[in-house]
Amino acid sequence: MVVAIPQTEFKPFLVSAPGKLILFGEHAVVYGKTAIAGSVSMRAYALVTPRSDSKVRLVLPDISVDVQFDTSKLPQLNPSELSHPCEVENHVGCASVPEGPGRMAVLTFVYLFGCLLAQKPTKGFTVCVRSLLPVGAGLGSSASFNVVLAAALLQLSGQLYKDGKSTADRQLINEWAFAGEQVAHGTPSGIDNSVATYGGFLAYTRGQKPQNLNSSNALRVLITNTNVPKSTKALLAGVRSLRDKHPQVIDGVLDTIHSVAISAISLFESQGEDVEEKLQDIIRLNHGMLSTLGVSHLSLERIREITAAHHMASKLTGAGGGGCALTLVPSNASDETVEDVKRMLAHEGFQCYQTTVGGAGVAISHCVGAQPIEEWVRSMLDRQLSLAPSTKSEDAGYGGVVSAFSILPDTAIAKLAP
Ligand SMILES: Nc1ncnc2c1ncn2[C@@H]1O[C@H](COP(=O)(O)OP(=O)(O)OP(=O)(O)O)[C@@H](O)[C@H]1O
Numbered sequence: 256m257v258v259a260i261p262q263t264e265f266k267p268f269l270v271s272a273p274g275k276l277i278l279f280g281e282h283a284v285v286y287g288k289t290a291i292a293g294s295v296s297m298r299a300y301a302l303v304t305p306r307s308d309s310k311v312r313l314v315l316p317d318i319s320v321d322v323q324f325d326t327s328k329l330p331q332l333n334p335s336e337l338s339h340p341c342e343v344e345n346h347v348g349c350a351s352v353p354e355g356p357g358r359m360a361v362l363t364f365v366y367l368f369g370c371l372l373a374q375k376p377t378k379g380f381t382v383c384v385r386s387l388l389p390v391g392a393g394l395g396s397s398a399s400f401n402v403v404l405a406a407a408l409l410q411l412s413g414q415l416y417k418d419g420k421s422t423a424d425r426q427l428i429n430e431w432a433f434a435g436e437q438v439a440h441g442t443p444s445g446i447d448n449s450v451a452t453y454g455g456f457l458a459y460t461r462g463q464k465p466q467n468l469n470s471s472n473a474l475r476v477l478i479t480n481t482n483v484p485k486s487t488k489a490l491l492a493g494v495r496s497l498r499d500k501h502p503q504v505i506d507g508v509l510d511t512i513h514s515v516a517i518s519a520i521s522l523f524e525s526q527g528e529d530v531e532e533k534l535q536d537i538i539r540l541n542h543g544m545l546s547t548l549g550v551s552h553l554s555l556e557r558i559r560e561i562t563a564a565h566h567m568a569s570k571l572t573g574a575g576g577g578g579c580a581l582t583l584v585p586s587n588a589s590d591e592t593v594e595d596v597k598r599m600l601a602h603e604g605f606q607c608y609q610t611t612v613g614g615a616g617v618a619i620s621h622c623v624g625a626q627p628i629e630e631w632v633r634s635m636l637d638r639q640l641s642l643a644p645s646t647k648s649e650d651a652g653y654g655g656v657v658s659a660f661s662i663l664p665d666t667a668i669a670k671l672a673p
């Protein structure tokens with residue numbers, strides 16, 4: 256049963272969740288094949304603060320959204336009466352949802368609010384989400400956004416019993432975050448929200464419990480953002496239509512991608528001398544298959560060329576069509592070589608990130624006592640960033656996040672409005 260918390264009972268709280276890096280198996284995972292992915296150290300943060308009126312406000316400075324609704328105007332939704340979460344479009348009623356790039360994010364909020372909170376009289380609150388992840392670049396920014404939003408609304412509805420720490424809490428967060436991904440993308444596999452919820456390094460097959468991978472091979476990975484915008488929804492639809500036209504051919508490609516992921520699992524667990532070389536091979540093979548599916552881009556091919564000249568294999572990661580590429584850096588590559596590659600990539604206008612793979616999933620922290628909110632947010636960000644050991648706060652744009660959050664509470668949040 257849903258029990259909404261009266262506003263006076265809740266103190267501000269902060270939810271965070273990581274982005275993800277898919278090493279092998281994107282797209283094929285949508286069709287029931289296995290993929291391998293891990294969390295990255297860059298995270299999304301949702302700060303939830305109470306209000307004295309009955310409005311709910313959603314502030315998304317990263318995509319220039321600042322909307323406010325009267326709780327009584329938002330639709331009550333029963334998920335079992337909608338054939339798919341994306342149908343929320345037909346139920347927004349008189350709640351005005353902006354056109355443009357923020358529309359999907361707001362619709363997701365309306366959907367989750369309508370399912371989780373609208374049944375009960377709910378006092379007002381503000382949710383502000385900021386992210387250290389590049390938006391729409393293949394690192395799972397939508398999934399971490401959906402995980403923090405789902406966790407925040409579940410927390411407000413009184414459905415989390417252990418602040419998101421128990422298996423049952425995480426399962427619930429993951430289910431609702433998946434619904435959020437469905438609002439935006441139609442047919443996601445669930446891998447992105449699973450990584451953002453559980454964190455770690457895992458093999459994922461749709462409908463099965465994710466399998467934790469304990470890689471004995473510490474991976475050195477370079478992520479390069481092409482800065483070419485792409486639409487995950489359109490790329491998923493493109494692969495679907497190709498498969499509808501040529502089912503046997505495309506199923507063969509998807510099966511090969513599955514075999515690549517299965518080989519990768521055994522390589523991650525083995526110790527042989529040739530493991531790294533074989534991983535480089537299957538990275539190239541996996542990219543070739545993705546290119547066959549039509550989801551590569553000239554910019555991604557350029558990254559492959561530059562890194563190949565330094566004996567490093569690269570592939571697209573995430574939905575493709577632009578976004579990011581990952582490069583496996585051989586353990587014997589000198590720092591000088593890596594810096595050379597990074598310089599050449601930067602020269603082409605690409606942006607490189609260095610991150611570790613694997614780290615904590617969703618985390619919720621509450622503001623307690625009389626601590627000023629700005630101080631508390633800063634200390635929480637410090638603590639939550641330290642969940643991902645390799646992230647240095649200054650590398651990750653920490654200052655930007657704090658300044659967006661620090662002008663909360665609500666009276667000052669108007670300054671964030673575009
Ligand atoms: N910081 C954010 N604030 C608000 N909305 C966000 C934020 N980050 C992501 N989103 C939502 O997610 C959308 C981008 O999701 P999309 O799936 O296209 O890219 P991605 O998740 O970064 O890449 P991929 O799915 O390939 O890993 C944005 O248009 C927005 O709706």
Ligand SMILES: C[C@@](O)(CCO)CC(=O)[O-]
Binds near residue numbers: 285442444
């Ligand atoms: C392209 C895809 O496989 C990964 C997007 O990060 C889509 C999905 O699994 O939902």
Ligand SMILES: [Mg+2]
Binds near residue numbers: 395396397447487
């Ligand atoms: Mg996404």
